[in-house]
Amino acid sequence: MNKHKPSLHSAFNLLSCLEEAGYESHIVGGAVRDIVLGRPMGDIDIATSATPQQVMSVFSHVIPIGIDHGTVMVRYQSHSFEVTTYRTEEGYTDFRHPDEVAFVNSIRKDLSRRDFTINAMAMNQNGDVIDPFHGKKDLSKRVIRAVGDAHTRFNEDPLRMMRAIRFASQLQFEVTEEVKQAIYNQASLLNHIAVERIAVEFEKLVAGKGYQNGIHLCDTLGVFSYLPIFSAHRSLQVAVPRQKLFGFAQLITYYREQTPTISLQKWVKDWKLSNRVKREALSLHSALTEYKQHDEMTLWLAYQLPEHLAASFIQVLKALGYPVKKEAFTEVSTLLPIHSIDELAFQARDLIKAFPNLEKGSWISSGIESIEYAVVTKQLNNKYEHIKEWVDQWNPPASN
Numbered sequence: 439m440n441k442h443k444p445s446l447h448s449a450f451n452l453l454s455c456l457e458e459a460g461y462e463s464h465i466v467g468g469a470v471r472d473i474v475l476g477r478p479m480g481d482i483d484i485a486t487s488a489t490p491q492q493v494m495s496v497f498s499h500v501i502p503i504g505i506d507h508g509t510v511m512v513r514y515q516s517h518s519f520e521v522t523t524y525r526t527e528e529g530y531t532d533f534r535h536p537d538e539v540a541f542v543n544s545i546r547k548d549l550s551r552r553d554f555t556i557n558a559m560a561m562n563q564n565g566d567v568i569d570p571f572h573g574k575k576d577l578s579k580r581v582i583r584a585v586g587d588a589h590t591r592f593n594e595d596p597l598r599m600m601r602a603i604r605f606a607s608q609l610q611f612e613v614t615e616e617v618k619q620a621i622y623n624q625a626s627l628l629n630h631i632a633v634e635r636i637a638v639e640f641e642k643l644v645a646g647k648g649y650q651n652g653i654h655l656c657d658t659l660g661v662f663s664y665l666p667i668f669s670a671h672r673s674l675q676v677a678v679p680r681q682k683l684f685g686f687a688q689l690i691t692y693y694r695e696q697t698p699t700i701s702l703q704k705w706v707k708d709w710k711l712s713n714r715v716k717r718e719a720l721s722l723h724s725a726l727t728e729y730k731q732h733d734e735m736t737l738w739l740a741y742q743l744p745e746h747l748a749a750s751f752i753q754v755l756k757a758l759g760y761p762v763k764k765e766a767f768t769e770v771s772t773l774l775p776i777h778s779i780d781e782l783a784f785q786a787r788d789l790i791k792a793f794p795n796l797e798k799g800s801w802i803s804s805g806i807e808s809i810e811y812a813v814v815t816k817q818l819n820n821k822y823e824h825i826k827e828w829v830d831q832w833n834p835p836a837s838n
Protein backbone atom coordinates (compact mmCIF):
# COMPACT_ATOMS: atom_id res chain seq x y z
CA MET A 439 0.00 0.00 0.00
CA ASN A 440 1.92 3.04 1.25
CA LYS A 441 5.45 2.67 -0.04
CA HIS A 442 6.67 5.59 2.06
CA LYS A 443 7.18 5.66 5.77
CA PRO A 444 3.78 6.48 7.26
CA SER A 445 3.50 10.03 8.56
CA LEU A 446 1.45 10.56 11.68
CA HIS A 447 1.79 14.30 11.22
CA SER A 448 0.16 14.16 7.77
CA ALA A 449 -2.51 11.79 9.10
CA PHE A 450 -3.48 14.34 11.76
CA ASN A 451 -3.56 17.09 9.12
CA LEU A 452 -5.82 14.90 7.01
CA LEU A 453 -8.16 14.41 9.98
CA SER A 454 -8.29 18.20 10.42
CA CYS A 455 -9.27 18.69 6.76
CA LEU A 456 -12.15 16.26 7.13
CA GLU A 457 -13.24 17.79 10.44
CA GLU A 458 -13.15 21.30 8.95
CA ALA A 459 -15.37 20.10 6.12
CA GLY A 460 -17.84 18.92 8.76
CA TYR A 461 -17.03 15.20 8.94
CA GLU A 462 -15.92 13.14 11.89
CA SER A 463 -12.71 11.20 11.34
CA HIS A 464 -10.31 8.97 13.25
CA ILE A 465 -7.14 6.99 12.82
CA VAL A 466 -8.14 3.35 13.33
CA GLY A 467 -6.85 -0.22 13.44
CA GLY A 468 -3.25 -1.31 13.69
CA ALA A 469 -1.81 2.22 13.68
CA VAL A 470 -3.56 3.13 16.96
CA ARG A 471 -2.43 -0.15 18.50
CA ASP A 472 1.17 0.53 17.45
CA ILE A 473 1.09 4.16 18.63
CA VAL A 474 -0.14 3.08 22.09
CA LEU A 475 2.52 0.37 22.18
CA GLY A 476 5.24 2.77 20.98
CA ARG A 477 6.04 0.33 18.18
CA PRO A 478 6.84 1.23 14.53
CA MET A 479 3.63 1.64 12.55
CA GLY A 480 2.54 0.04 9.30
CA ASP A 481 -0.04 1.82 7.16
CA ILE A 482 -2.23 4.45 8.74
CA ASP A 483 -5.92 3.80 8.08
CA ILE A 484 -8.60 6.43 8.59
CA ALA A 485 -12.31 5.92 9.34
CA THR A 486 -14.73 8.78 8.70
CA SER A 487 -18.39 9.69 8.74
CA ALA A 488 -17.96 11.10 5.20
CA THR A 489 -19.10 8.99 2.27
CA PRO A 490 -16.50 8.20 -0.45
CA GLN A 491 -18.04 10.94 -2.63
CA GLN A 492 -17.72 13.43 0.20
CA VAL A 493 -14.09 12.42 0.77
CA MET A 494 -13.49 12.98 -2.94
CA SER A 495 -14.91 16.46 -2.67
CA VAL A 496 -12.51 17.36 0.15
CA PHE A 497 -9.23 16.11 -1.41
CA SER A 498 -7.88 16.53 -4.91
CA HIS A 499 -5.99 13.24 -5.22
CA VAL A 500 -8.33 10.38 -4.43
CA ILE A 501 -8.24 6.89 -5.94
CA PRO A 502 -11.48 4.91 -5.59
CA ILE A 503 -10.04 1.53 -4.59
CA GLY A 504 -13.13 -0.04 -3.00
CA ILE A 505 -16.07 2.30 -3.27
CA ASP A 506 -18.61 -0.49 -2.59
CA HIS A 507 -16.93 -1.06 0.76
CA GLY A 508 -16.61 2.65 1.37
CA THR A 509 -12.86 2.79 0.81
CA VAL A 510 -10.82 5.33 -1.12
CA MET A 511 -7.10 6.00 -1.19
CA VAL A 512 -6.21 9.62 -0.48
CA ARG A 513 -2.83 10.94 -1.61
CA TYR A 514 -2.04 13.70 0.79
CA GLN A 515 1.22 15.52 1.58
CA SER A 516 3.10 12.84 -0.39
CA HIS A 517 1.59 10.00 1.63
CA SER A 518 -1.20 7.56 0.91
CA PHE A 519 -4.00 6.87 3.34
CA GLU A 520 -6.88 4.42 3.10
CA VAL A 521 -9.97 6.33 4.11
CA THR A 522 -13.08 4.25 4.82
CA THR A 523 -16.57 5.36 5.68
CA TYR A 524 -17.79 4.11 9.09
CA ARG A 525 -19.41 0.79 8.32
CA THR A 526 -20.59 -2.53 9.65
CA GLU A 527 -20.55 -5.80 7.78
CA GLU A 528 -23.30 -8.41 7.57
CA GLY A 529 -23.19 -12.06 6.53
CA TYR A 530 -20.06 -13.75 5.26
CA THR A 531 -21.48 -16.61 3.21
CA ASP A 532 -18.30 -17.00 1.19
CA PHE A 533 -16.07 -16.44 4.24
CA ARG A 534 -14.34 -13.70 2.30
CA HIS A 535 -16.49 -10.72 1.63
CA PRO A 536 -19.40 -9.47 3.68
CA ASP A 537 -22.69 -10.01 1.84
CA GLU A 538 -23.67 -6.53 2.80
CA VAL A 539 -21.82 -3.45 3.93
CA ALA A 540 -23.88 -0.89 5.78
CA PHE A 541 -22.57 2.60 6.35
CA VAL A 542 -23.16 3.65 9.95
CA ASN A 543 -23.01 6.94 11.75
CA SER A 544 -20.76 6.25 14.69
CA ILE A 545 -17.17 5.27 15.21
CA ARG A 546 -18.23 2.94 17.99
CA LYS A 547 -20.33 0.84 15.60
CA ASP A 548 -17.43 0.76 13.16
CA LEU A 549 -15.06 -0.41 15.87
CA SER A 550 -17.46 -3.16 16.93
CA ARG A 551 -17.01 -5.04 13.62
CA ARG A 552 -13.26 -5.40 14.10
CA ASP A 553 -11.35 -8.52 15.06
CA PHE A 554 -9.50 -7.94 18.33
CA THR A 555 -9.82 -5.38 21.11
CA ILE A 556 -6.26 -4.18 20.51
CA ASN A 557 -7.23 -3.46 16.88
CA ALA A 558 -10.55 -1.82 17.76
CA MET A 559 -9.36 1.54 19.06
CA ALA A 560 -9.60 4.90 17.30
CA MET A 561 -7.68 8.15 17.72
CA ASN A 562 -9.07 11.59 17.01
CA GLN A 563 -7.18 14.67 15.83
CA ASN A 564 -6.34 15.65 19.41
CA GLY A 565 -4.69 12.30 20.04
CA ASP A 566 -7.53 11.08 22.32
CA VAL A 567 -8.09 7.33 22.16
CA ILE A 568 -11.64 6.02 21.76
CA ASP A 569 -11.55 2.57 23.28
CA PRO A 570 -15.00 1.05 23.84
CA PHE A 571 -13.69 -2.54 24.04
CA HIS A 572 -10.81 -1.85 26.43
CA GLY A 573 -8.05 -2.47 23.96
CA LYS A 574 -5.59 -0.41 26.02
CA LYS A 575 -6.17 -2.62 29.01
CA ASP A 576 -5.57 -5.72 26.87
CA LEU A 577 -2.41 -4.15 25.48
CA SER A 578 -1.12 -3.70 29.01
CA LYS A 579 -2.22 -7.21 29.98
CA ARG A 580 -0.63 -8.41 26.74
CA VAL A 581 -3.59 -10.43 25.50
CA ILE A 582 -5.33 -10.99 22.18
CA ARG A 583 -9.06 -10.91 22.91
CA ALA A 584 -11.85 -10.93 20.33
CA VAL A 585 -14.27 -8.01 20.10
CA GLY A 586 -17.46 -9.68 21.32
CA ASP A 587 -17.92 -13.36 20.57
CA ALA A 588 -14.79 -15.03 19.21
CA HIS A 589 -16.70 -17.77 17.37
CA THR A 590 -18.75 -15.17 15.49
CA ARG A 591 -15.65 -13.09 14.66
CA PHE A 592 -13.83 -16.11 13.20
CA ASN A 593 -16.90 -17.24 11.34
CA GLU A 594 -17.07 -13.85 9.64
CA ASP A 595 -13.47 -14.15 8.51
CA PRO A 596 -11.59 -17.36 9.35
CA LEU A 597 -8.30 -15.65 8.47
CA ARG A 598 -8.67 -13.93 11.83
CA MET A 599 -7.65 -17.21 13.48
CA MET A 600 -4.29 -16.95 11.76
CA ARG A 601 -4.16 -13.25 12.65
CA ALA A 602 -4.71 -14.04 16.33
CA ILE A 603 -1.72 -16.38 16.39
CA ARG A 604 0.34 -14.03 14.23
CA PHE A 605 -0.24 -11.11 16.62
CA ALA A 606 0.55 -13.38 19.58
CA SER A 607 3.88 -14.13 17.91
CA GLN A 608 4.70 -10.58 16.75
CA LEU A 609 3.78 -8.91 20.01
CA GLN A 610 4.66 -11.80 22.32
CA PHE A 611 1.14 -11.75 23.70
CA GLU A 612 -1.11 -14.53 24.96
CA VAL A 613 -4.43 -15.34 23.31
CA THR A 614 -7.43 -15.60 25.63
CA GLU A 615 -8.94 -19.00 26.45
CA GLU A 616 -12.04 -17.99 24.50
CA VAL A 617 -10.00 -17.24 21.39
CA LYS A 618 -8.11 -20.52 21.81
CA GLN A 619 -11.34 -22.46 22.16
CA ALA A 620 -12.89 -20.77 19.13
CA ILE A 621 -9.83 -21.55 16.99
CA TYR A 622 -9.78 -25.13 18.22
CA ASN A 623 -13.47 -25.55 17.35
CA GLN A 624 -13.40 -23.81 13.98
CA ALA A 625 -9.91 -24.29 12.54
CA SER A 626 -11.43 -26.22 9.63
CA LEU A 627 -12.94 -22.97 8.34
CA LEU A 628 -9.43 -22.15 7.13
CA ASN A 629 -10.27 -24.43 4.20
CA HIS A 630 -12.33 -21.54 2.84
CA ILE A 631 -9.43 -19.12 2.84
CA ALA A 632 -7.10 -18.57 -0.12
CA VAL A 633 -3.70 -20.04 0.61
CA GLU A 634 -1.99 -16.80 -0.44
CA ARG A 635 -3.72 -14.95 2.41
CA ILE A 636 -2.80 -17.66 4.90
CA ALA A 637 0.78 -17.49 3.65
CA VAL A 638 1.01 -13.77 4.47
CA GLU A 639 -0.01 -14.42 8.07
CA PHE A 640 2.13 -17.53 8.49
CA GLU A 641 5.16 -15.65 7.18
CA LYS A 642 4.63 -12.91 9.77
CA LEU A 643 4.09 -15.54 12.45
CA VAL A 644 7.44 -17.29 11.96
CA ALA A 645 9.23 -13.93 11.76
CA GLY A 646 7.75 -12.77 15.08
CA LYS A 647 9.70 -12.61 18.33
CA GLY A 648 7.29 -15.10 19.87
CA TYR A 649 7.42 -17.51 16.92
CA GLN A 650 7.96 -20.53 19.17
CA ASN A 651 4.69 -19.88 20.95
CA GLY A 652 3.03 -19.16 17.58
CA ILE A 653 4.13 -22.51 16.16
CA HIS A 654 3.06 -24.22 19.37
CA LEU A 655 -0.39 -22.62 19.11
CA CYS A 656 -0.74 -23.75 15.46
CA ASP A 657 0.00 -27.25 16.68
CA THR A 658 -2.13 -27.42 19.82
CA LEU A 659 -5.12 -25.58 18.35
CA GLY A 660 -5.24 -27.80 15.28
CA VAL A 661 -4.38 -25.06 12.78
CA PHE A 662 -1.61 -27.09 11.16
CA SER A 663 -4.21 -29.65 10.10
CA TYR A 664 -5.48 -27.07 7.60
CA LEU A 665 -2.20 -25.70 6.28
CA PRO A 666 -0.80 -27.16 3.03
CA ILE A 667 1.87 -29.85 3.54
CA PHE A 668 1.89 -29.46 7.34
CA SER A 669 -1.50 -31.16 7.44
CA ALA A 670 -0.04 -34.44 6.19
CA HIS A 671 3.20 -34.39 8.17
CA ARG A 672 3.04 -34.50 11.91
CA SER A 673 6.84 -34.18 12.18
CA LEU A 674 6.65 -30.74 10.52
CA GLN A 675 3.97 -29.55 12.94
CA VAL A 676 6.28 -30.06 15.90
CA ALA A 677 9.49 -28.85 14.26
CA VAL A 678 10.61 -25.63 15.92
CA PRO A 679 13.35 -23.63 14.18
CA ARG A 680 16.15 -22.51 16.53
CA GLN A 681 15.70 -18.96 15.34
CA LYS A 682 13.12 -16.77 13.58
CA LEU A 683 12.77 -17.21 9.84
CA PHE A 684 12.17 -14.24 7.58
CA GLY A 685 10.15 -15.01 4.50
CA PHE A 686 9.07 -18.11 2.68
CA ALA A 687 12.39 -18.79 0.95
CA GLN A 688 14.05 -19.31 4.34
CA LEU A 689 11.03 -21.07 5.68
CA ILE A 690 10.76 -23.74 3.01
CA THR A 691 14.52 -24.28 2.93
CA TYR A 692 14.29 -25.01 6.65
CA TYR A 693 11.28 -27.33 6.34
CA ARG A 694 12.79 -29.11 3.34
CA GLU A 695 15.63 -30.13 5.65
CA GLN A 696 13.16 -31.56 8.15
CA THR A 697 11.47 -33.74 5.53
CA PRO A 698 13.70 -34.11 2.46
CA THR A 699 11.08 -36.19 0.65
CA ILE A 700 9.02 -33.04 0.14
CA SER A 701 10.67 -31.04 -2.61
CA LEU A 702 10.96 -27.27 -2.75
CA GLN A 703 8.84 -27.42 -5.91
CA LYS A 704 6.03 -29.02 -3.93
CA TRP A 705 6.23 -26.33 -1.24
CA VAL A 706 6.12 -23.64 -3.92
CA LYS A 707 3.18 -25.25 -5.70
CA ASP A 708 1.05 -26.07 -2.66
CA TRP A 709 1.59 -22.69 -1.00
CA LYS A 710 1.30 -20.87 -4.35
CA LEU A 711 4.56 -19.04 -3.82
CA SER A 712 6.16 -16.71 -6.35
CA ASN A 713 8.99 -17.50 -8.75
CA ARG A 714 11.21 -15.16 -6.79
CA VAL A 715 10.69 -17.21 -3.62
CA LYS A 716 11.34 -20.37 -5.62
CA ARG A 717 14.63 -19.05 -7.03
CA GLU A 718 15.79 -17.87 -3.62
CA ALA A 719 14.90 -21.13 -1.91
CA LEU A 720 16.78 -23.11 -4.59
CA SER A 721 19.87 -20.93 -4.04
CA LEU A 722 19.63 -21.31 -0.27
CA HIS A 723 19.18 -25.04 -0.61
CA SER A 724 22.21 -25.55 -2.84
CA ALA A 725 24.31 -23.41 -0.50
CA LEU A 726 23.12 -25.59 2.34
CA THR A 727 24.06 -28.77 0.47
CA GLU A 728 27.57 -27.40 -0.08
CA TYR A 729 27.81 -26.30 3.57
CA LYS A 730 26.79 -29.72 4.86
CA GLN A 731 29.31 -31.46 2.60
CA HIS A 732 32.23 -29.46 3.99
CA ASP A 733 30.84 -28.59 7.37
CA GLU A 734 31.87 -24.97 6.85
CA MET A 735 31.41 -21.91 4.67
CA THR A 736 33.47 -22.63 1.54
CA LEU A 737 34.81 -20.38 -1.18
CA TRP A 738 32.59 -22.12 -3.73
CA LEU A 739 29.53 -21.49 -1.55
CA ALA A 740 30.39 -17.81 -1.07
CA TYR A 741 30.97 -17.48 -4.83
CA GLN A 742 27.68 -19.09 -5.79
CA LEU A 743 25.28 -17.65 -3.25
CA PRO A 744 23.87 -14.27 -4.37
CA GLU A 745 25.08 -11.67 -1.88
CA HIS A 746 21.58 -10.48 -1.04
CA LEU A 747 20.83 -13.96 0.32
CA ALA A 748 23.86 -14.12 2.60
CA ALA A 749 22.00 -12.96 5.73
CA SER A 750 19.10 -15.28 4.90
CA PHE A 751 21.48 -18.18 4.57
CA ILE A 752 23.05 -17.52 7.96
CA GLN A 753 19.55 -17.40 9.47
CA VAL A 754 18.61 -20.75 7.93
CA LEU A 755 21.83 -22.29 9.27
CA LYS A 756 21.07 -20.95 12.73
CA ALA A 757 17.47 -22.13 12.54
CA LEU A 758 18.82 -25.61 11.79
CA GLY A 759 21.14 -25.43 14.78
CA TYR A 760 24.50 -24.95 13.05
CA PRO A 761 26.89 -22.92 15.19
CA VAL A 762 27.67 -20.21 12.65
CA LYS A 763 28.86 -16.64 13.11
CA LYS A 764 26.99 -13.83 11.42
CA GLU A 765 30.21 -12.65 9.71
CA ALA A 766 31.02 -16.12 8.35
CA PHE A 767 29.89 -15.32 4.81
CA THR A 768 31.67 -11.96 4.57
CA GLU A 769 34.89 -13.42 5.95
CA VAL A 770 34.99 -16.06 3.24
CA SER A 771 33.77 -13.88 0.40
CA THR A 772 36.60 -11.37 0.97
CA LEU A 773 39.00 -14.22 0.14
CA LEU A 774 37.40 -14.92 -3.23
CA PRO A 775 39.84 -14.63 -6.15
CA ILE A 776 36.99 -13.82 -8.57
CA HIS A 777 33.35 -12.82 -8.10
CA SER A 778 31.90 -13.80 -11.46
CA ILE A 779 32.78 -15.87 -14.47
CA ASP A 780 33.57 -12.69 -16.45
CA GLU A 781 36.63 -12.22 -14.26
CA LEU A 782 38.06 -15.57 -15.31
CA ALA A 783 41.38 -15.06 -17.15
CA PHE A 784 40.55 -17.92 -19.49
CA GLN A 785 37.31 -17.73 -21.44
CA ALA A 786 35.44 -20.10 -23.78
CA ARG A 787 37.22 -18.75 -26.86
CA ASP A 788 40.58 -19.59 -25.25
CA LEU A 789 39.40 -23.10 -24.54
CA ILE A 790 38.26 -23.57 -28.13
CA LYS A 791 41.65 -22.32 -29.33
CA ALA A 792 43.38 -24.84 -27.08
CA PHE A 793 41.57 -27.72 -28.80
CA PRO A 794 41.30 -26.58 -32.46
CA ASN A 795 40.48 -30.04 -33.75
CA LEU A 796 37.61 -30.68 -31.42
CA GLU A 797 34.07 -30.06 -32.61
CA LYS A 798 32.18 -27.49 -30.55
CA GLY A 799 29.92 -29.04 -27.94
CA SER A 800 28.98 -29.22 -24.29
CA TRP A 801 32.62 -29.94 -23.40
CA ILE A 802 33.20 -26.18 -23.66
CA SER A 803 30.79 -25.18 -20.92
CA SER A 804 31.76 -28.06 -18.67
CA GLY A 805 35.41 -27.25 -19.27
CA ILE A 806 34.85 -23.62 -18.30
CA GLU A 807 32.96 -24.77 -15.22
CA SER A 808 35.92 -26.93 -14.17
CA ILE A 809 38.26 -23.98 -14.61
CA GLU A 810 35.89 -21.72 -12.71
CA TYR A 811 35.70 -24.18 -9.82
CA ALA A 812 39.45 -24.69 -9.71
CA VAL A 813 40.10 -20.94 -9.71
CA VAL A 814 37.42 -20.10 -7.12
CA THR A 815 38.66 -22.83 -4.79
CA LYS A 816 42.24 -21.63 -5.32
CA GLN A 817 43.53 -24.86 -6.81
CA LEU A 818 44.49 -22.79 -9.80
CA ASN A 819 45.76 -19.21 -10.16
CA ASN A 820 43.56 -16.92 -12.19
CA LYS A 821 46.37 -16.30 -14.69
CA TYR A 822 46.04 -17.12 -18.37
CA GLU A 823 49.33 -19.02 -18.52
CA HIS A 824 48.57 -21.14 -15.45
CA ILE A 825 45.17 -22.09 -16.70
CA LYS A 826 46.48 -22.80 -20.19
CA GLU A 827 49.10 -25.14 -18.76
CA TRP A 828 46.42 -26.94 -16.75
CA VAL A 829 44.09 -27.21 -19.71
CA ASP A 830 46.86 -28.57 -21.94
CA GLN A 831 47.05 -31.61 -19.69
CA TRP A 832 43.46 -32.48 -20.56
CA ASN A 833 43.72 -34.99 -23.29
CA PRO A 834 40.96 -35.25 -24.35
CA PRO A 835 39.11 -32.43 -22.38
CA ALA A 836 37.91 -33.38 -18.93
CA SER A 837 34.34 -33.95 -20.05
CA ASN A 838 32.29 -33.77 -23.18
Ligand SMILES: Nc1ccn([C@@H]2O[C@H](COP(=O)(O)OP(=O)(O)OP(=O)(O)O)[C@@H](O)[C@H]2O)c(=O)n1
Binds near residue numbers: 468481
Ligand atom coordinates in the same frame (compact mmCIF):
# COMPACT_ATOMS: atom_id res chain seq x y z
N1 LIG B 1 -9.58 -9.92 9.06
C1 LIG B 1 -9.54 -8.70 9.54
C2 LIG B 1 -8.56 -7.79 9.06
C3 LIG B 1 -8.53 -6.51 9.57
N2 LIG B 1 -9.45 -6.11 10.50
C4 LIG B 1 -9.45 -4.73 11.01
O1 LIG B 1 -8.82 -3.87 10.07
C5 LIG B 1 -7.64 -3.26 10.64
C6 LIG B 1 -6.56 -3.12 9.60
O2 LIG B 1 -6.16 -4.38 9.15
P1 LIG B 1 -4.73 -4.72 8.56
O3 LIG B 1 -4.17 -3.51 7.91
O4 LIG B 1 -4.87 -5.97 7.77
O5 LIG B 1 -3.86 -5.15 9.81
P2 LIG B 1 -3.36 -4.34 11.05
O6 LIG B 1 -4.18 -4.69 12.24
O7 LIG B 1 -3.25 -2.89 10.70
O8 LIG B 1 -1.96 -4.97 11.36
P3 LIG B 1 -0.61 -4.92 10.50
O9 LIG B 1 -0.60 -3.65 9.73
O10 LIG B 1 0.45 -5.03 11.52
O11 LIG B 1 -0.69 -6.14 9.63
C7 LIG B 1 -7.29 -4.16 11.81
O12 LIG B 1 -6.54 -3.48 12.79
C8 LIG B 1 -8.67 -4.56 12.32
O13 LIG B 1 -9.27 -3.51 13.03
C9 LIG B 1 -10.39 -7.01 10.95
O14 LIG B 1 -11.20 -6.64 11.81
N3 LIG B 1 -10.41 -8.28 10.46
